[in-house]
Amino acid sequence: MMHADVEEVLLSGEEVQARVVELGAQLAADYEGREPVLVSVLKGSIIFLADLVRAMPIPLSIDLMEVSSYGTSTESSGQVRILKDLSTSIEGREVIVVEDIIDTGLTLNYLLRYLHDKGPASIRICCLLDKPARRLAPIEIDYRGFTIADRFVIGYGLDYGERYRNLPYIGVLRPSVYGAAPPA
Numbered sequence: 001m002m003h004a005d006v007e008e009v010l011l012s013g014e015e016v017q018a019r020v021v022e023l024g025a026q027l028a029a030d031y032e033g034r035e036p037v038l039v040s041v042l043k044g045s046i047i048f049l050a051d052l053v054r055a056m057p058i059p060l061s062i063d064l065m066e067v068s069s070y071g072t073s074t075e076s077s078g079q080v081r082i083l084k085d086l087s088t089s090i091e092g093r094e095v096i097v098v099e100d101i102i103d104t105g106l107t108l109n110y111l112l113r114y115l116h117d118k119g120p121a122s123i124r125i126c127c128l129l130d131k132p133a134r135r136l137a138p139i140e141i142d143y144r145g146f147t148i149a150d151r152f153v154i155g156y157g158l159d160y161g162e163r164y165r166n167l168p169y170i171g172v173l174r175p176s177v178y179g180a181a182p183p184a
């Protein structure tokens, strides 16, 4: 059943699951014997991370960070504050950064520099959704679920005002929900 606030289902739960399983299999093959650490960024990415690791039948570990941009809830400012840091050392480790969406790229641009300084053996990026239309900082994405158009999407971890993260699909939010000005 589609939520009343959703204008259109962009990617069904089944489509998302199928792609996540493919990404997991690809990562598992590439990282076999390397015991990667998957670094995910709260909160939106945890749904993707949870499904992704269950599609990766190899030894791995997980760490979580939480960052906050100084912009509004829908627009990144480029200034990032670390609210929760890594809980383990990534020095010499094979790091896979797991993100739900890359939009302007500013969050990841900052985070990558931060993680590089910790001396990992390698860093690669795995994102579920790539929204290249609004990119401000160039990001090299190694594993990409889907490329999407410049629309405000919710569900499967993505929120609007902290709501809708629990929808099992990716949807476009109905404009009447956010009023006259569309969120970025």
Ligand code: PRP
Binding pocket: 041, 042, 043, 044, 045, 069, 076, 099, 100, 101, 102, 103, 104, 105, 106, 107, 108, 158, 159
């Ligand atoms: C989202 C997403 C990325 C960031 C991407 O998080 O998880 O971290 O925005 O945007 P950017 O490429 O323009 O920097 P958000 O700040 O919405 O936090 P949340 O995961 O807690 O919802």
